[in-house]
Amino acid sequence: MFATLLSLFLRRLAVAVPTLFVVSALLFIVLRLLPVDPAAMSLPPNATNDELAAMRSTMGLDKSLVTQFLIWLGQILGGDFGNSIQYRLPVWQLIGDALPATIELALLSMVVATIVGLAGGLAAFYFRDGAGEAVLDLGSVVILSLPDFLWALLLMLVLGVWLNALPFMLRLDPGIERPVITGFLLIDTLLTGRLDAFASALKHMVLPVLALGISAAPSIMRVLRSSLLDVYQEDYIHQARLRGLSERQVLLRHGLKNAILPTLSLMGVQFGFLFGGTLLVEVIFSYPGMGNLMIDSIRNVDLPVIQIVGLTYCVMVLLISTVVDALHLVLNPKLRAR
Amino acid sequence: MTSDLSRRHLLQLMGLGTGAAALASVAPGLAWAQTKDTVTIAWPTDVPTWDPNQRTFPDGQALFKLIFEQPIMQDPKLNFVPGLFTEWTTSEDGLSLGFKLREGVKFHDGSPLTNRDIRFNWFDRVKESLSGGNKLDAANTWKNIQDIELDGDYAGTFRFGAPITTAVPWLAFMANYVVPEAYIKSVGIEQFRSKPIGTGPYKLAEYQVNSRMVFERNEDYWGEKPAIKTVVVNIIKDPSARAAAMQSGQADLTVNIPVRETERLGKVPGLVSELNPIQRVVLIQLRSDLATADQNLRLALHHAIDKQALSKAFYGGGAVPLSVPAPPGTAGDVPGFVFPYDPEKSKALLAASGYGPGKPATLKMAATNGHFPSDFDIARALVGMWKKVGIEVELETIEYAKYFELNRGGQLPELTLYSWENATGDPEIFTGYLLNPKMPFSPWRGEQPGDQIAKLFVETNTEKRLAGYRELNRFAVEMGATIPLLQSVQTLVRKDNLNYLKFGNGWVLAQTMTWG
Numbered sequence: 104m105f106a107t108l109l110s111l112f113l114r115r116l117a118v119a120v121p122t123l124f125v126v127s128a129l130l131f132i133v134l135r136l137l138p139v140d141p142a143a144m145s146l147p148p149n150a151t152n153d154e155l156a157a158m159r160s161t162m163g164l165d166k167s168l169v170t171q172f173l174i175w176l177g178q179i180l181g182g183d184f185g186n187s188i189q190y191r192l193p194v195w196q197l198i199g200d201a202l203p204a205t206i207e208l209a210l211l212s213m214v215v216a217t218i219v220g221l222a223g224g225l226a227a228f229y230f231r232d233g234a235g236e237a238v239l240d241l242g243s244v245v246i247l248s249l250p251d252f253l254w255a256l257l258l259m260l261v262l263g264v265w266l267n268a269l270p271f272m273l274r275l276d277p278g279i280e281r282p283v284i285t286g287f288l289l290i291d292t293l294l295t296g297r298l299d300a301f302a303s304a305l306k307h308m309v310l311p312v313l314a315l316g317i318s319a320a321p322s323i324m325r326v327l328r329s330s331l332l333d334v335y336q337e338d339y340i341h342q343a344r345l346r347g348l349s350e351r352q353v354l355l356r357h358g359l360k361n362a363i364l365p366t367l368s369l370m371g372v373q374f375g376f377l378f379g380g381t382l383l384v385e386v387i388f389s390y391p392g393m394g395n396l397m398i399d400s401i402r403n404v405d406l407p408v409i410q411i412v413g414l415t416y417c418v419m420v421l422l423i424s425t426v427v428d429a430l431h432l433v434l435n436p437k438l439r440a441r
Numbered sequence: 442m443t444s445d446l447s448r449r450h451l452l453q454l455m456g457l458g459t460g461a462a463a464l465a466s467v468a469p470g471l472a473w474a475q476t477k478d479t480v481t482i483a484w485p486t487d488v489p490t491w492d493p494n495q496r497t498f499p500d501g502q503a504l505f506k507l508i509f510e511q512p513i514m515q516d517p518k519l520n521f522v523p524g525l526f527t528e529w530t531t532s533e534d535g536l537s538l539g540f541k542l543r544e545g546v547k548f549h550d551g552s553p554l555t556n557r558d559i560r561f562n563w564f565d566r567v568k569e570s571l572s573g574g575n576k577l578d579a580a581n582t583w584k585n586i587q588d589i590e591l592d593g594d595y596a597g598t599f600r601f602g603a604p605i606t607t608a609v610p611w612l613a614f615m616a617n618y619v620v621p622e623a624y625i626k627s628v629g630i631e632q633f634r635s636k637p638i639g640t641g642p643y644k645l646a647e648y649q650v651n652s653r654m655v656f657e658r659n660e661d662y663w664g665e666k667p668a669i670k671t672v673v674v675n676i677i678k679d680p681s682a683r684a685a686a687m688q689s690g691q692a693d694l695t696v697n698i699p700v701r702e703t704e705r706l707g708k709v710p711g712l713v714s715e716l717n718p719i720q721r722v723v724l725i726q727l728r729s730d731l732a733t734a735d736q737n738l739r740l741a742l743h744h745a746i747d748k749q750a751l752s753k754a755f756y757g758g759g760a761v762p763l764s765v766p767a768p769p770g771t772a773g774d775v776p777g778f779v780f781p782y783d784p785e786k787s788k789a790l791l792a793a794s795g796y797g798p799g800k801p802a803t804l805k806m807a808a809t810n811g812h813f814p815s816d817f818d819i820a821r822a823l824v825g826m827w828k829k830v831g832i833e834v835e836l837e838t839i840e841y842a843k844y845f846e847l848n849r850g851g852q853l854p855e856l857t858l859y860s861w862e863n864a865t866g867d868p869e870i871f872t873g874y875l876l877n878p879k880m881p882f883s884p885w886r887g888e889q890p891g892d893q894i895a896k897l898f899v900e901t902n903t904e905k906r907l908a909g910y911r912e913l914n915r916f917a918v919e920m921g922a923t924i925p926l927l928q929s930v931q932t933l934v935r936k937d938n939l940n941y942l943k944f945g946n947g948w949v950l951a952q953t954m955t956w957g
Contacts, residue, residue: 146576200650259685263689264688277479277481387682391650
């Protein structure tokens with residue numbers, strides 16, 4: 104098992120290197136083609152033309168695009184991600200603050216999507232060909248037809264403003280100090296034994312998590328139901344029944360076990376989308392993650408931050424896909440045997 | 442076997458997630474419980490850096506003023522009053538400014554404030570910036586500084602190579618705060634930006650970029666201590682989200698939300714809304730070349746604008762229409778001078794330049810979208826007003842951050858909708874900057890009124906200088922070098938039991954807040 108997993112990771116690494124190179128080159132070129140002068144942006148408005156020329160030279164902007172890219176790549180590989188034009192802070196520091204928040208948001212949203220999606224899929228399968236299935240179908244269509252940012256607005260309006268039941272700004276209540284150990288707020292609050300802060304952080308995450316999770320759930324539900332329908336045509340299901348297993352045992356031991364694999368593949372893809380989907384939801388809830396950082400950087404044409412945030416998204420998607428494949432290997436003996 | 446275990450783990454994880462979600466949902470309504478020791482402010486922007494002297498950034502001043510202080514301060518009526526300087530005198534020739542520093546003031550690390558800190562800020566750092574080091578936006582203002590002579594620990598004299606006639610307003614203006622020399626030299630500027638300290642009434646206790654800042658009262662503050670112990674500033678960039686935060690009670694005060702939302706929230710029980718005129722003007726910046734080289738066209742553009750209608754439509758009638766680029770009551774205002782709204786005159790001016798129904802004047806205008814309240818809506822309304830008199834204007838959106846870059850490269854269109862804030866009210870920092878062809882703010886490159894401005898920059902007699910600016914303001918408008926529109930308003934919504942001291946320039950300072 105370990106050798107198989109190691110082989111998978113090495114193969115993925117071999118693919119990741121050229122992928123990241125191409126993505127970074129594309130990002131670099133596209134951003135450099137924008138009618139924006141990073142040198143001018145990083146100087147005060149009253150800078151002279153000489154100062155501007157000096158800054159262009161310092162930033163390497165007077166060199167060819169290829170040379171600029173190679174210089175930038177060299178800096179990235181050397182661990183120098185540059186400084187934000189807007190905040191005058193190292194980009195790694197901004198990413199270091201924002202990335203854990205987005206990972207927590209995406210993971211919890213995926214948990215919600217998984218629970219709702221699996222439960223919905225099982226229910227739809229259980230009530231197949233009946234009124235229950237029609238209701239669930241309608242529900243999933245309604246949910247799918249609203250994008251996550253609209254869910255965010257709707258939830259904010261209903262649960263946040265009208266019912267005044269849940270907070271919808273940022274991550275903690277006003278009087279609560281934020282502990283910083285790993286950067287992951289939920290983990291840090293637990294590590295410091297601050298259950299009040301943990302509850303507060305969790306409460307602040309309910310609405311953004313629901314907005315993202317609800318949107319991702321219907322696809323999982325539909326694929327699981329279809330997979331179950333397919334699996335139930337297989338001989339081993341009939342044989343399981345002949346062996347006297349109850350319907351529940353058939354479903355849990357044989358049906359779900361085999362139907363979960365395509366669902367898992369979809370969940371991997373969904374998680375990638377969900378990570379990207381945090382962009383607008385974070386802005387709506389003023390959630391201090393990568394999406395908010397990206398939008399803010401775009402608004403302020405903060406090129407060094409845009410580049411690294413873009414690359415980070417790419418790395419995260421590659422990681423997610425590798426983890427999903429590893430899960431496939433763990434769950435599917437056929438794949439390990441290949 | 443392995444796959445069974447993995448699934449089990451997966452299910453256990455799901456269980457944890459469900460439990461967590463359940464835990465979160467059992468305590469609704471407690472999220473915003475707070476005491477009168479705390480105030481929560483929903484603020485639209487983060488600071489670009491915690492070095493308060495690096496960038497001139499109007500929206501960050503209320504935040505900087507919690508931690509840092511200035512040599513000269515302004516009272517609510519915008520008079521200059523002692524800050525860290527207890528006394529100051531300017532020489533008649535404008536070449537020196539003597540000062541006495543307040544004694545017994547300590548930075549947040551306990552170190553004393555002395556005149557060496559003043560020299561560090563207004564001489565050492567300025568020279569460093571001008572010689573290509575760490576850039577400060579205000580360095581150019583102080584470029585003529587030759588020395589700051591120190592007298593003991595608490596007195597000194599600024600010496601200038603050429604008159605700086607606005608030295609006093611600048612010492613109370615943006616990017617002119619006292620930061621500690623010893624601390625910065627000890628920890629380095631990067632560390633200072635991460636953990637800033639000043640002499641102000643609050644200390645920065647927590648900061649998360651683009652998200653939240655927490656300020657704790659400075660118990661060793663030299664002046665009157667603030668009534669509220671903890672100030673939480675939540676950065677919420679979306680105006681609708683700020684409005685929602687107020688409505689749900691999750692914030693105690695917010696600013697800069699749309700006027701309609703402000704009026705609506707004012708009717709919600711427990712909330713109060715305000716439309717406060719501030720020292721910010723909304724105007725159209727013009728190029729002196731391209732189509733706007735034609736004075737008739739420039740004046741036609743101005744006569745076609747119904748400013749009262751703009752104020753009514755976008756600011757609930759609270760924004761005062763302007764005829765000169767200076768807010769009413771400031772030294773640059775010209776009482777009695779009104780540039781009339783007169784579409785017929787506009788058409789006549791266009792006809793005089795050969796434009797007519799079959800041959801409309803065509804121009805381009807740049808406008809920001811979201812930089813100040815209703816900016817893009819105003820731009821669209823202007824396009825509509827101009828169309829009625831026969832001027833076709835193509836509208837394009839620009840990011841505010843790009844204005845200077847486009848201007849420097851001569852890439853701005855003929856017209857740009859612009860807003861300019863000058864908390865001091867001094868006319869040099871309005872017209873003297875906005876229409877000065879030697880400065881980066883103005884796309885106008887004509888000889889006039891540039892020559893007049895150059896003379897006023899070295900006029901050391903204050904009365905003559907201010908009278909000169911009033912004359913200049915009228916002249917600039919009559920020649921069509923600028924089109925002032927409105928005095929901007931600040932929208933503010935607060936809980937009705939939260940009081941604050943209202944400043945004429947729109948500062949909303951937490952150190953003046955009290956719970957009723």
